Amino acid sequence: MALLSLRLALALLFLRLAYLSVCRNVTSPISTPNGVYNSSTTPSSFAWNTYNYCNAPHVNAAHYTKPHVEGAEMVYMNVMFRHHKRTPDNLYPDENGLNPAGGWNCSNFVQFNYGGGTAAVYHQVVVPPEHPFLSQIWNGTCDQGQLTQEGLEDAVKHGQDFWSVYHDTLGFLPDVNPRDLYVRTSVADRTYQVAGGLLYGMDPAYAGEPFAVYTQPTNIDSLVPDYDCPLADNMRNAYQSVPAWTDHLVAHAELQARLGEITGTANLSAWTSWYDHYFDTFTSRTCAGHPLPCNATTGACVSEEDAAGVFAIGDFEYNYIWNAAQNASTYTALTFGVMFSELAANFKAFQSGVEMYRARLYVGHDGSMIRLASGLGLGKSAPLRWPALGSEMVMEVWRADGEDFVRVVHEGTPVKSLAWVPIEEFVDLLQAQVPEKLFDTCMSTSSS
Numbered sequence: 001m002a003l004l005s006l007r008l009a010l011a012l013l014f015l016r017l018a019y020l021s022v023c024r025n026v027t028s029p030i031s032t033p034n035g036v037y038n039s040s041t042t043p044s045s046f047a048w049n050t051y052n053y054c055n056a057p058h059v060n061a062a063h064y065t066k067p068h069v070e071g072a073e074m075v076y077m078n079v080m081f082r083h084h085k086r087t088p089d090n091l092y093p094d095e096n097g098l099n100p101a102g103g104w105n106c107s108n109f110v111q112f113n114y115g116g117g118t119a120a121v122y123h124q125v126v127v128p129p130e131h132p133f134l135s136q137i138w139n140g141t142c143d144q145g146q147l148t149q150e151g152l153e154d155a156v157k158h159g160q161d162f163w164s165v166y167h168d169t170l171g172f173l174p175d176v177n178p179r180d181l182y183v184r185t186s187v188a189d190r191t192y193q194v195a196g197g198l199l200y201g202m203d204p205a206y207a208g209e210p211f212a213v214y215t216q217p218t219n220i221d222s223l224v225p226d227y228d229c230p231l232a233d234n235m236r237n238a239y240q241s242v243p244a245w246t247d248h249l250v251a252h253a254e255l256q257a258r259l260g261e262i263t264g265t266a267n268l269s270a271w272t273s274w275y276d277h278y279f280d281t282f283t284s285r286t287c288a289g290h291p292l293p294c295n296a297t298t299g300a301c302v303s304e305e306d307a308a309g310v311f312a313i314g315d316f317e318y319n320y321i322w323n324a325a326q327n328a329s330t331y332t333a334l335t336f337g338v339m340f341s342e343l344a345a346n347f348k349a350f351q352s353g354v355e356m357y358r359a360r361l362y363v364g365h366d367g368s369m370i371r372l373a374s375g376l377g378l379g380k381s382a383p384l385r386w387p388a389l390g391s392e393m394v395m396e397v398w399r400a401d402g403e404d405f406v407r408v409v410h411e412g413t414p415v416k417s418l419a420w421v422p423i424e425e426f427v428d429l430l431q432a433q434v435p436e437k438l439f440d441t442c443m444s445t446s447s448s
């Protein structure tokens with residue numbers, strides 16, 4: 001009897017502790033995520049595949065293992081990447097005052113953009129000191145969302161690592177040529193530039209050589225994705241209006257007030273309705289070795305602790321919107337269904353022997369990577385994190401005993417649930433992410 005009540009008491013104590021820890025997490029303003037946010041180089045004291053927001057771990061010869069299947073041979077692949085480091089995509093209302101005096105330097109690699117057969121025109125951004133709107137942009141030579149020199153270097157290294165596996169280790173890709181490699185990007189310069197960095201990393205003979213990458217028109221681009229889907233917008237608005245979402249904004253109100261005051265964003269809904277913009281403007285800075293924003297008038301700076309809190313909240317928000325919310329999987333399927341359909345078509349073409357390419361490479365954005373990860377079911381076993389710069393999802397096809405199998409490798413590590421899937425099943429998985437009559441469904445917002 002005494003033993004039983006002791007057990008009961010312990011159980012109650014355990015429950016109470018569990019309850020307290022839940023409460024503490026909800027009310028505590030900050031938790032610190034695991035990972036690296038301030039350098040492309042993961043410290044050697046960390047595991048090689050530690051989450052590094054500045055430069056995601058990816059496939060490389062030193063850590064690559066073939067599937068443990070006798071005689072298996074690689075026969076086809078699709079791979080999707082996120083671009084590498086860039087300047088912030090979002091600007092504070094009074095951006096100039098929140099940067100180091102030198103601002104951002106983008107004059108260290110040449111920005112070509114010219115009509116074939118004419119002068120090899122390149123552009124350089126200038127920010128005239130006397131410009132009346134100078135307060136809205138940093139000093140220096142960068143536009144918003146522009147790939148930096150360090151981002152380009154990371155892309156080159158990424159290409160080298162990719163090649164160290166698919167050429168050097170496996171001999172799957174014999175050389176870099178446009179007959180074997182189909183490359184698709186978004187229309188953002190940084191995705192062309194990362195594609196160029198990857199290809200050059202694979203084969204330095206491509207320095208300055210032309211190589212076609214394919215894009216879709218901006219308004220229907222399925223990779224970003226950028227096509228209209230009002231039904232999806234409504235759905236997302238609905239699940240970002242319920243406590244599962246709004247609670248975290250309330251719980252972190254003090255943090256938000258501090259950030260708003262320092263960066264001049266208080267009460268601007270683009271900044272207060274989620275932490276996306278703070279996440280972007282902080283990580284772009286820390287990954288580039290810039291200081292967190294400091295307000296020149298008040299002298300107040302965003303603290304490391306608050307930045308770490310924003311990084312953790314960013315993970316929560318990405319996982320919620322694209323993976324965990326009620327209806328998130330429908331939202332993801334609606335907004336990335338066109339891309340899932342293209343991927344399914346690629347693998348089907350391979351199955352039926354009409355695929356002309358050995359590999360298809362896609363260079364997209366965080367919105368591409370999070371949807372791909374969610375749609376492939378990676379968020380079922382653990383919450384998804386904000387896709388890091390240079391994030392990578394490799395879909396390898398292997399042939400063994402005359403049968404084809406898909407193995408998915410995410411951030412350099414094989415995905416347990418997709419370690420060896422018959423290609424038919426993989427195509428089914430992709431097709432299950434393609435809503436029927438997608439265009440009509442997206443446009444039909446009056447029903448129900």
Ligand SMILES: *[C@@H]1O[C@H](CO)[C@@H](O)[C@H](O)[C@H]1NC(C)=O
Nearest residue numbers: 021022023024025026031032
């Ligand atoms: C609360 O935070 C602790 C420590 O960070 C963590 O171990 C625990 O899983 C969290 N609990 C919930 C419910 O998120």
Ligand SMILES: *[C@@H]1O[C@H](CO)[C@@H](O)[C@H](O)[C@H]1NC(C)=O
Nearest residue numbers: 035036037038039289304308
């Ligand atoms: C990066 O952040 C970590 C953890 O916050 C810190 O220990 C380290 O000194 C920082 N490194 C640089 C280069 O700022």
Ligand SMILES: *[C@@H]1O[C@H](CO)[C@@H](O)[C@H](O)[C@H]1NC(C)=O
Nearest residue numbers: 096097099100101102129139
């Ligand atoms: C940017 O340049 C302008 C003009 O030279 C200068 O007035 C301003 O203080 C600079 N901004 C910063 C943050 O130093």
Ligand SMILES: *[C@@H]1O[C@H](CO)[C@@H](O)[C@H](O)[C@H]1NC(C)=O
Nearest residue numbers: 102104105106107108109140
């Ligand atoms: C920008 O980088 C280039 C190349 O590294 C360098 O020559 C130039 O001085 C830098 N500009 C500034 C303003 O720091």
Ligand SMILES: *[C@@H]1O[C@H](CO)[C@@H](O)[C@H](O)[C@H]1NC(C)=O
Nearest residue numbers: 235238239240242326327448
């Ligand atoms: C999810 O969709 C269903 C069906 O349209 C709707 O009833 C429900 O309220 C939605 N959930 C959220 C959290 O928006």
Ligand SMILES: *[C@@H]1O[C@H](CO)[C@@H](O)[C@H](O)[C@H]1NC(C)=O
Nearest residue numbers: 094097098261263264295297
């Ligand atoms: C500095 O803080 C003040 C007070 O919150 C704010 O009005 C101003 O916009 C901030 N400065 C910058 C450069 O954002």
Ligand SMILES: *[C@@H]1O[C@H](CO)[C@@H](O)[C@H](O)[C@H]1NC(C)=O
Nearest residue numbers: 257260261264265266267268
């Ligand atoms: C933001 O809104 C709150 C509540 O309406 C108000 O008290 C506060 O002064 C506003 N802050 C700024 C900087 O406008």
